[in-house]
Amino acid sequence: MTRLPLLEVALQRVLRGTRSVLGQIACRIEPGEVVGLLGPNGAGKSTLLRSLCGLIPFEGKVLVQGKPINRLHGRERAGLIAYVPQEHDVAWPISAADLVALGRDAHRTSCVAKLSSEDQRAVVQAMERMDVARLASRPVDTLSGGEKARVLIARALAQETPLLLTDEPAAGLDPLHQVNLMKTFRSLADDGRAVVLSMHDLGLAARWCTRLILLNRGEVVADGSPEVVLRPDVIAQVYGVSAYIATVEGGLVVQVLEPTSTR
Amino acid sequence: MNPRLSHRLLITGLVLLVMLTFLLSLFSGPASFGVWESLRALMSDDAGSIALIMHEIRLPRALLGLMVGFTLGLSGAVLQGYLRNPLAEPGLIGVSASASLGAVLALYTGLSVLFPLALPLAALAAAVVSVLVVQFLAGASGSFVTIILAGVAVSTFATAMTSLVLNLSPNPYAALEIMFWMLGSLEDRSFEHVLLAAPAMILGWVMLLGVGRGLDALALGRDTAASMGVNLRQVQFLAIFGTAASVGAATSVTGSIGFVGLVVPHLLRPLTRSLPSRLLLASGLGGAALILAADVLVRLVAPERGLKLGVVTAVIGAPFFLALVWRSRRQMI
Numbered sequence: 001m002t003r004l005p006l007l008e009v010a011l012q013r014v015l016r017g018t019r020s021v022l023g024q025i026a027c028r029i030e031p032g033e034v035v036g037l038l039g040p041n042g043a044g045k046s047t048l049l050r051s052l053c054g055l056i057p058f059e060g061k062v063l064v065q066g067k068p069i070n071r072l073h074g075r076e077r078a079g080l081i082a083y084v085p086q087e088h089d090v091a092w093p094i095s096a097a098d099l100v101a102l103g104r105d106a107h108r109t110s111c112v113a114k115l116s117s118e119d120q121r122a123v124v125q126a127m128e129r130m131d132v133a134r135l136a137s138r139p140v141d142t143l144s145g146g147e148k149a150r151v152l153i154a155r156a157l158a159q160e161t162p163l164l165l166t167d168e169p170a171a172g173l174d175p176l177h178q179v180n181l182m183k184t185f186r187s188l189a190d191d192g193r194a195v196v197l198s199m200h201d202l203g204l205a206a207r208w209c210t211r212l213i214l215l216n217r218g219e220v221v222a223d224g225s226p227e228v229v230l231r232p233d234v235i236a237q238v239y240g241v242s243a244y245i246a247t248v249e250g251g252l253v254v255q256v257l258e259p260t261s262t263r
Numbered sequence: 264m265n266p267r268l269s270h271r272l273l274i275t276g277l278v279l280l281v282m283l284t285f286l287l288s289l290f291s292g293p294a295s296f297g298v299w300e301s302l303r304a305l306m307s308d309d310a311g312s313i314a315l316i317m318h319e320i321r322l323p324r325a326l327l328g329l330m331v332g333f334t335l336g337l338s339g340a341v342l343q344g345y346l347r348n349p350l351a352e353p354g355l356i357g358v359s360a361s362a363s364l365g366a367v368l369a370l371y372t373g374l375s376v377l378f379p380l381a382l383p384l385a386a387l388a389a390a391v392v393s394v395l396v397v398q399f400l401a402g403a404s405g406s407f408v409t410i411i412l413a414g415v416a417v418s419t420f421a422t423a424m425t426s427l428v429l430n431l432s433p434n435p436y437a438a439l440e441i442m443f444w445m446l447g448s449l450e451d452r453s454f455e456h457v458l459l460a461a462p463a464m465i466l467g468w469v470m471l472l473g474v475g476r477g478l479d480a481l482a483l484g485r486d487t488a489a490s491m492g493v494n495l496r497q498v499q500f501l502a503i504f505g506t507a508a509s510v511g512a513a514t515s516v517t518g519s520i521g522f523v524g525l526v527v528p529h530l531l532r533p534l535t536r537s538l539p540s541r542l543l544l545a546s547g548l549g550g551a552a553l554i555l556a557a558d559v560l561v562r563l564v565a566p567e568r569g570l571k572l573g574v575v576t577a578v579i580g581a582p583f584f585l586a587l588v589w590r591s592r593r594q595m596i
Contacts, residue, residue, distance in 0.1 A: 053490050078492030091347035091482040092537040102479055105491050139537070155483070159491070 004066035006031050006163055006194050007052065012060035014044075014051050014218075021047045022058075022218040029194050031162065034185045036205040037198040038229070039215035040239055045198035046086060048215065049165045052196065053083045064163065078105075082156035086167040086198075088148050093139035096151045100127055103158030126157035129184050131177065145172045153181070157188075164188065164195045170204055182208035202243065206230050206252035214238060226252050236260045270541055273534055277548035281329065284555035288325040289317070291562045323454045328555045330457070330464055331449070331517050334509040336550020337543055339524020341471045344478035344539035345502040346401075348410055349532075349587060352525035353510040356410060357393045357417030359519030362507075363444040364421045364428070365389025366515040371432045383463045387511030393417050394503045446573030447520035449558050460512040467509025468547070470501045475540030478502075482539065520573045522580020523550050529587060553579075 007029040014022035022044045029035055037045045051058045054069035054077060062069040064080045072080070082103070090099065103126065104119040115123070127133045130150040140148055149172050156164055164185075170178045182204060185195040189210065199205055205212055205226065212229040214222040216238045222229040230252060235243045244255045289305070290298055294316055304313040305322065335353060342351040353359050369375045369385035400413035425444050429437040477498035480488035489495055514520075527549040528542055535541035557575040564570060 050486065053486075055486050055489055074489070074492035074494050076492075078490065081490065083487065083490035085484060085486045087484060089484060091344075092532070092539065094482060094537045098536055098538055099483075102483065102491070105476060105480055105493075152483070 005029065005063075006065060007196075008061075008063040008066075009052065010061050011048075011051060011058055014047055014056065014058045016047065016056075020218065022051070024060075025220055027213065027220070027223060029163075029196065031192045031194050032189050032210070033194045034182075034189045034208065034210045035194070035196045036209035036212045037196060037215065038200075038202070038205060038212055039198075039221075042217075043215040044218040045215055046167050047218075049083070049167050049196065049198060053077075053081055053165055055083070078159065078161075080161055081163045081165060082159035082161040084152055084156045084164075084166040084169060086171075088145070088152055090140045090148070090152075093141045095136065096132055096138050096140060096143065096154075097123070097127070097136040099140055099151055100132075100154045100158050103155040122158045122160055126154040129157055130154040131180060146174060146177060149173060150177065150181075157184075162193050164193065166195070166197045168198050168200070170197075170199055170201055178204055179208075186210075202230060202235070202254040202256060206245075206254040207250075230254055266536065270535070273531075273545055274548070277545055277552065280552040281548050281555070284552045284559065285325050285329055287559050288328055288555045289321050291559050292316070292321055293562075293566055319453065320451075323452050323457050324449050324558070325555065326457050327452050327460075327517060328449050328558045329551045330461065331513040331520065332523065332551035332554030333547040334464055334467065334513040334550070335520060335523040335554070336527040337468060337471050337547035338506040338510050339550070340528040340539065340542045340546035341474060341478065341502050342506060342524070343528050344481065344542070345474070345498065346410055347481060349529060350411055350525070350584075352522070353390075353506060354519060354521035354523075355418070355525060356397045356414035357421060358390045358506060358510050359514050359521065360418040360421035360425070360445075361389040361393035362386040362511040362514035363519045364425045365511065367425050367428050367440075367444060369515075371428055371434075379459060383460055383512040383515045386515035387463055387507050389421070390507035390511035390514070391504065393421065394507060398503070442571060444518045446571035446577075447514075447518035448561075448569075448571050448573070449517055449554075450569065452516060456516040460516045463508045463512035467505045467507070467512065470505030471509065472543055474498050474501045474505070475543050478539035478543075518571075518573070520554065520576055522576045522584065523553055525587075526580045526583045527553055529583065 005028045009025060009027050011022060011025040013020055025048065037048065039045050050056045052062055054062065069077065101115060101123050104115060104122060127136065130153055132147065132150050132154055135143060135147060135151065140151060143151065149169065153166060153169055156166065170181055173181060186208060188195055209226060211224065212226055213220060214229050214234065221238055222234055230245060232243055232245060235241060240260055242257045242260050244257055246253045290301055296313055300313060301317055304311065305317045307314055339352045342353065342356065343349055365385040365388055366382055369382045374381040374385065396417055397410065397413040401409040422445060426441050429441050434440065477493045480491045480493045481498065485495060528546045531545045531549050532542055535545055557572055560575050561570045561572055
């Protein structure tokens with residue numbers, strides 16, 4: 001029996017209203033990958049993530065472990081994919097620990113919100129991974145933007161799914177937590193899971209992602225390892241900036257310099 | 264303290280409070296007789312005047328107060344969770360006023376004479392329409408301002424239509440009736456009213472109590488909730504039709520009683536760790552206690568003046584509403 005890919009994408013088109021936001025996109029994502037979605041604002045990164053999660057209608061197919069995403073039952077889907085959107089608004093002043101525990105919702109079957117010891121272990125582990133254990137009893141509205149972002153990612157980690165989709169998780173984090181976040185994603189990948197994240201920080205992408213997919217105007221411009229995707233000509237063409245790229249011990253270094261004169 | 268234990272304590276405390284206010288409601292009224300006498304009359308089968316008053320006047324009044332209060336508190340908590348907005352309330356977003364309109368139409372077209380259940384059903388239908396209109400106007404994001412504006416518009420229109428129908432009807436007591444539908448009252452209600460409203464109210468409760476977990480997830484936004492396996496359509500259906508059924512039925516027999524659904528969830532939210540699922544039952548019980556207490560006050564303060572229940576709840580509720588607006592204004596800055 002051939003092993004099914006974790007995520008198989010063959011999108012024809014994604015419409016928002018009457019406007020086509022994404023064109024043909026085909027890719028496979030396997031366990032062990034940390035995939036960075038790159039592209040300028042409006043390139044379709046968020047739309048792609050929401051399509052992969054089955055949150056918006058699309059033409060084409062998205063298969064998770066061989067099953068079509070839009071035909072999966074909500075609970076079944078929540079067992080396979082966890083998703084963290086770009087917006088970090090939480091309606092009520094829920095404590096960080098309660099919020100992370102919501103990530104176990106998909107796994108709970110009882111009507112009464114009660115955490116099993118297995119749930120509790122997942123919650124504690126997720127909070128430790130995101131370095132938010134000491135914030136456990138704080139209501140989320142008293143947290144800083146970066147702290148809240150980490151709590152929300154911990155919520156998704158607590159879901160313990162084979163696939164994690166996050167929309168700009170590194171935005172608003174300080175350098176230490178950005179690096180720790182990427183290391184967490186890498187360790188999830190080493191455990192046989194996969195992470196897809198959209199991002200704007202090319203340096204972070206170059207160093208920590210195992211693979212990059214570069215989008216521009218709804219099309220895939222480049223797909224491959226950071227060395228393949230992050231080339232000065234590609235960056236200039238898509239982002240309109242020049243970049244300094246060097247290889248150092250432990251990976252690639254990318255520094256954006258200034259707008260290219262061609263634009 | 265252990266969170267599960269503290270939640271149980273809260274619910275127990277609220278149940279005791281409801282029992283206390285229920286008894287107080289049974290013992291207050293223009294005819295004064297002792298507590299012991301009333302209780303004995305309540306339990307007995309004889310047809311003495313005390314027993315008659317207890318069975319035919321005070322018991323249905325207290326029961327209705329309990330049920331209507333539970334409905335308003337519960338639906339307020341659900342609407343706030345569903346619309347992700349602490350200002351949502353059946354009265355404020357126009358559900359109560361629309362239900363009143365439905366009830367008045369059923370009464371004055373004579374439909375309720377032909378078919379008694381037409382009264383709660385018409386109120387329910389009007390309530391559904393109002394929630395759908397508000398939701399449509401406010402859009403998917405359900406922002407603070409648009410919900411309130413839409414609610415004010417729907418509420419004002421429904422109240423005006425109710426007055427118009429009553430003014431045009433051949434009814435010498437139109438002014439009094441308008442007051443009843445706009446402010447609400449538990450006066451002169453009989454067991455017939457209790458039985459008429461009970462089925463839809465209880466159906467609504469069952470629907471509303473079922474959405475707690477979905478509302479918890481919705482606190483994180485619609486997309487996240489959907490990704491967590493919450494069936495948003497189901498939550499929407501239960502929240503809207505549960506509110507319409509319970510508030511519609513309640514309003515069809517007591518008129519629209521404002522502010523309870525706003526104040527009670529707001530007061531109890533900090534005691535439930537802000538989790539919508541934990542707030543639902545607590546808020547229902549709190550609403551029941553508040554209505555029963557307000558109804559005792561109505562009879563204590565101005566027994567002969569026919570003070571309307573909605574007046575008392577608004578006197579308590581309006582300052583809370585102002586404080587809430589004040590606080591959210593500061594947060595927005």
